[in-house]
Amino acid sequence: MSTTAIKQVPDSGRLGLARQARVIRRYAPYYKRHWVKLFLVFLITPLVGAVFNALLPVLSILLIDEVLPRGDYLWVVLFVTATAFGAVLRDVNFLLESFIRFNLKMEVLRDLGRDFYTHMLKMSMAFHTEHPVGERIFRTFIDTHDAARMLGVSLPTAAAMVLQGLAVTGITLFIDWRPAVAIALFFPPYVALTLYLTRLWRRFDRAMREGRAGVTAHLQETYANVMVVKAATREDDEAKRYRTRLRPFLRSFYGWFVCEGFQEGLVHPAGLAVIFSALMGFMLGYLHIQGQITLGQWVALQGLIAGGLIPLATVILHYQTLCREMVAAERVLEVLQRESQTPDPAAGHRPERLQGSIAFDRVSFAYGDEPPLLKDLSFTIKAGEHVAFVGNSGCGKSTLLHLLLRFYDPQSGAIRIDGIDLREYDRYRYRRRLGVVLQRPRLFPGTVRENLVHGAAHHTPEMVERALALADCTDFVHQLPQGLDTVMDEGGNLSGGQKQRLTLARALARDFDILLLDEPLASVDVDSELRIYEAVRRASGARPWSTLPTPLTPFATWIAYSSLMPAASRRAEATTT
Amino acid sequence: MSSAQVLEKDVKDAKSAPPLTVGRTFQVLVRFFPLLRPLWPQLILLFLVLPLAGSVTSVVPALCNRMIIDVAFPRKSVKMLAAFGGMAVLMMLMERLLSVIVRNATSAHLRTRVIEGLGTRFYRNMLGLDLRYHQSTPVGEKIFRSDTDIIDTAELLGLAFPMTVQYLCQFLVTVLTICLIDWRPMAIAAACSPVFLLVAQQFFNYYRKVDARQRVEGEKLTAQVEQSLANVAVIYAHGARSHSRFQYYRALVRYSLANMLYWFLQQVSIVVVWPSGLPATMAGYLIGLCGYWVITGSMTLGQWQAIGLLIIQAIVPLGILLNYYQVIRLRMVPAERVLSLLDSEKRIGERPGTRPIEAGFRGDIEFKDVCFAYTPEKPVLRGVSFSIRAGRRVAFVGPSGIGKSTILNLLLRFYEPDDGQILVDGEDIRSYRLADYRRQFGIVLQSPVIFERTLRENILYGAHQETPPDLGPVIRGTGLTGVVAALPHGLDTPLCGDGSLSLGQKQCVTVARCMAGEPRLVLLDEPTSLGDPASKQAIVEGIDMAASGKTTVFISHDLLTLRNLDEIIVLNEGVVWERGTHAELLARGGLYHGLWTMQTQRRVDTPTPGEPAP
């Protein structure tokens, strides 16, 4: 459907160490500010934890081998107390560690979320039109959250586990080398199984995310347009459609939890590692029966084998979780790594004001890989001129305006504002110098006032009132229950014409240098149309404005492009029919 | 009610929720039972077989261990060692297989079925709710509810309840086994447990509040993201990126804080109730005490080891149990929310005694003194009466915001009139079955909506015929021939909701959608507002052709398109102001005459080409 859609890396679920490192390197900047926390959470708390984790079993071994046979209950009490105390300290350390991890996650989520959102708002409009709203919501909300969890929690946890696992296993092997045999026997097949499972799981995870994003997209689309669904009595069909869209999601949901079951059942240290240790233990029982080792030695050896296997198995468990969670991080990167098709210049031109002259110099433009819509289009509009573009529906009037707004960049040629290429402007600064009415009137849920001053840098109550008056909104706005402070809901609780007039007021409430209007009066009645037109013309005075009004409205008196159809783009005489 | 108010209300709901009793939990379960009934094999597995098997398989290894130490070793019997050892390993494997892998798979399966069944019903009901609800609830919030609430309810039914049963079983069996070996440790543990439970209770109360907060912030964040991504063009056009980013960041900061607290508390709960931490410390003392009994000779070494293992084994299910008890308490909130929405079915659905429409309408429309207000302070219609005979083409004209679209909204039963009566074919419209009723109409709404589907699906959206109609005439009639030809895959090109077509072309598609349904009554709300003169003409002619002989209601500001209609009704100040044919109204010299002069006058006023810009 689209050439620019987010690249779906064909994912077999395989995740090489190199790819993993690449992903994590891309996220390194999010760690930078938090080096103290990182230091604590990657080094200090794991070390402390490792010491306690190693110490506590040693205490129990001593208890069994040394203290109990001595039969001195004072020592027993002492030992048990020491063990309990150690456990409490370990827990305090654990809580501290968790707190830092989740705090880190929070910080990363904020930074990552902001960057992600900013990046999305930097993309060309093509990006937005090609991805359903619901899908973008899912990436912004769920994927960034999971990526932040990976960075803040899973990665430090896995790292800590490596440290602790190696330490505990090392100590165990130092006490007695024999468990190494068990480790050598156990790990190769165990790791192979885990890696296979991880691959499978990652595939399900990705599919589940895609499925759920699709479901979200369906929900968003039908909830936002529920009136059409109802009018066409399509509720039942939409419900059926919803069910079919749920299916792929649910299939991967099921696969995901089966994988989780295998992880918890087998990969988890309480699974294969414990069972294998028990098996080895019982086999060693033979030695005891043969009289080669004492009972105490047997119990200790059992503990040692478990002590050698379990920490390593824990490492692998966390590694697996990490690999799975990396799917979200990769999905976030897919967006972050996409260059905007309308890139920002290194140091954009930041004008205080615009004069307002507009020049199109042999501009060609096409949507995606469709045939060009505008071909070698050239014209100039002098500062202060009022210009209308007219033409058949679908000939590219709105497209022209979108190019002027830099929603898209032309494939060839240049658009110059005040003689400077549009691509050299700081986009946001430039856009703030415009007053714009887009063709489809859209208001945000919120108060009328919030809508009127949407994003405007400076505005005064007078400006707002004046804009309302200009756009013939004063009457109905003041009739609203709370006037300007009435909260407009999802449906906008206004009539079509009122909404449109309000969007016009929104454009006029700004301190603009160029006015771009795309059919601003299409659903306004003749009466207001006349009033608005007169008012705007008087108010804008000598200020430049380019309008793209209703085709062939009698006011389209100025330079008119009769048609911008491909190949027919030429400067035409001013025409009004 | 604004979204913020709605959300605040939810926080209050969550806080003031009546205390969770076993009775209420049970009621909820019973309510969901019809949904679960077909899944009885899974239910039996989850609630009966697996808990029992899990309990048995989890105590046997410890007992085997004991037998090895107390029986096999003293007798130096390799056979017994092999038998008990083999038994223990086998049981451990079984335990993993049944209690974890099979249980997980069964539970996941159950949950997928619940999500599918319940989710679809929930969604269907959501769509069925009246427009007032939809307009006052942010889309993002509805998404969050249909998505997260349903998945969480499935978790309650498919995971939390079975897990609770499984671990309760396991816990009880383990405790029983310990008591059978030696009753003393359990007596001590029982004496200590009230303190422990009290601490846990207090902690979980707080945890539940934090969870509710987290949910609300999540909803707000979703709503924020939804509204800005759905309107991203406006944000771009205003250069309002930093403004929008600020709003997003504010919501994100609040959400991330609540989220952090939530997860941190989960870790705390691990320390408070899970195997490590508090209970483990208690268990440590217990095991130590048992060690003392071993020394004094009132317990064997084998018993001591078995009890040690079993105590640890009792703590694990206890921790999980408490955790799931907590999950149940948390998930009851979404579950009850889902139920309350499902219950509202009665409110918005059919009233009893409505009749299906078999033959299709003739098309007489009559409004009798209809009064209506969206909000009580501001009446829109104050006694509108008119009648339209079948097959006539009538236009509504009047200033913007006077209530023209409202009349269509009432006619379609999106809202009910406060007073008066609306009749179609001589019967009150409330006596017809809603779905049948709406299908009689072909509608073009004021703002064109395109779904992210193929062009064909978009056009057929309004068609309910058994066999899809031939789209050729419809496409020609709405001037879409060129558009279809230009699309890469013609009618089967998938469209993007916001792109792909120009707005005027989208409007043509909605007109085509209206006609493809072969409706009995045609309602057109500004169907030509965005077209160029040529396509306006094409659409008007197309409508004339397709709608010939059908009752047609036309709303337009462009009076030129209305000249040839049978009747024009002028609305003003909430009532029918004038009515008549174009010529009659002009002759009358009233409001219509004024509007008409204005519209035609300005053509005369048109400055001549080439004149400098004023």
Ligand SMILES: Nc1ncnc2c1ncn2[C@@H]1O[C@H](COP(=O)(O)OP(=O)(O)OP(=O)(O)O)[C@@H](O)[C@H]1O
């Ligand atoms: N959902 C709503 N909630 C509250 N008030 C509403 C709602 N929709 C419309 N209104 C109000 O009801 C009045 C009539 O609206 P309606 O949409 O019927 O006007 P209209 O005649 O179709 O106007 P237009 O020509 O501008 O489309 C308006 O004043 C509007 O503010």
Ligand SMILES: Nc1ncnc2c1ncn2[C@@H]1O[C@H](COP(=O)(O)OP(=O)(O)OP(=O)(O)O)[C@@H](O)[C@H]1O
């Ligand atoms: N996002 C898009 N992707 C692909 N094609 C598009 C996209 N937007 C518009 N088009 C196509 O580009 C052409 C010009 O569209 P544009 O919206 O500029 O027309 P317009 O002149 O404003 O028409 P109208 O008067 O109907 O608003 C149309 O044929 C349309 O199909």
Ligand SMILES: [Mg+2]
């Ligand atoms: Mg346009």
Ligand SMILES: [Mg+2]
């Ligand atoms: Mg209207």
